[in-house]
Amino acid sequence: METSQVSSAPTTVRSPAIATASGNTFLCLVRFALANIRRRPERFLLSVIGIALAIACVTVVRTISASFAITGADSVTDVLSDAQLWVVPAAGVHYDSNAEALVADGPAPDLDVPAGWTAVRTLSGVTEFDGHRISLRGNEATPPGEAVFGSAVVDRTGVRPGDPVSIGGRTLVVRVDGAGQSVTVATPVAAAVVGANGWWTVWAPPGDEKRRDIAQTFGSAVGLASTADPSQQPDPHGRGLIYDTVGGSSPLSFEQKFSALFSGKVTSSTLGLISTIGLGLGFVIAVSSFLAAVHERRREFGIMSSIGLADEVLYFFLVESAIVFIAAYVVGVLGAGCAVALVIPGIATPTAWLQAAGMVAAFLPAMAIVGALIPVHRLLQQRPVALLEAT
Structure with a gap:
């Protein structure tokens, strides 16, 4: 018996113009x-x-x-440096887009700082300097005859180290330190320009810097509420609010959360x-x-x-x-x-x-x-x- 074989044609024919590779x-x-x-x-x-x-x-x-977002992170870093807590006034703080820095809206609350803690009060406001709106801050650590300019504000104003400048009726010598948008002077000089408005930056006792409960501990000692959420505003009828920069359950840093807050306002x-x-x-x-x-x-x-x-x-x-x-x-x-x-x-x-x-x-x-x-x-x-x- 002969067996016939039938070869079946392929069911799919591809165009020769399109190669198989x-x-x-x-x-x-x-x-x-x-x-x-x-x-x-x-x-x-x-x-x-x-x-x-x-x-x-x-x-x-x-x-x-x-x-x-970048500005928000930089402005908070400029304020906090390496402090663990930031105590803001009851009126809060705001970002001044012309001065390109955070500015206090009221006087810092009075604090009875517990033993072992370090707290620095910083006066904060804005002033006009050589046609520019700048952030002016004052603290006790700045020598009376100096005006410490951040490098960013130096770029805007064009001053140079050693130049004499007039702030608050005082003639001061320019010193450049840091990368911020603020000019820092002695407390009496700043008070003559911006008044009592300001905030506190607080450092925990040695060895407690990384504890997650330092805000609650310090808040209980000074009678202030605390939060790790920068979107929470202080009670306008209260004394102030403590921002915790190391605590909270979020994996984000305080600077990152603050920058996200800035970014979210735009989007x-x-x-x-x-x-x-x-x-x-x-x-x-x-x-x-x-x-x-x-x-x-x-x-x-x-x-x-x-x-x-x-x-x-x-x-x-x-x-x-x-x-x-x-x-x-x-x-x-x-x-x-x-x-x-x-x-x-x-x-x-x-x-x-x-x-x-x-x-x-x-x-x-x-x-x-x-x-x-x-x-x-x-x-x-x-x-x-x-x-x-x-x-």
């Missing part, structure tokens, strides 16, 4: 996407510009937010809401563009599907979507960098811009994939025969 396949898909972009350059440009504007809007807001504001809406509109623009491209090229993709290249249709849109979003990201981030450098150079810094660019980049992969999947899903729901029908 993954590297070659990707390069072919890139060339395919770039060819489509060259065929419809106006759609590509409009999509990139629309998405770039949305990305620029978000990047600007995030840059401002990151700048405030939760109307400006932050508008930027989020803008990013959503940019995504809608991208999806609309891809839907239009699918409708125009349905016959072409119908041919690809009919010869077994349905997967390549998905890959093609993923590659084209990635190209569009990458181009929009570069344009948007660079445009945002130029905008903040020209409009708000005093607030936005290169570090904040880079942080914002990194945060915005985290959204791009998901947006590019979803932006490609929506039109492709609609496309692949139809049979190849239906796609080949004349439109």
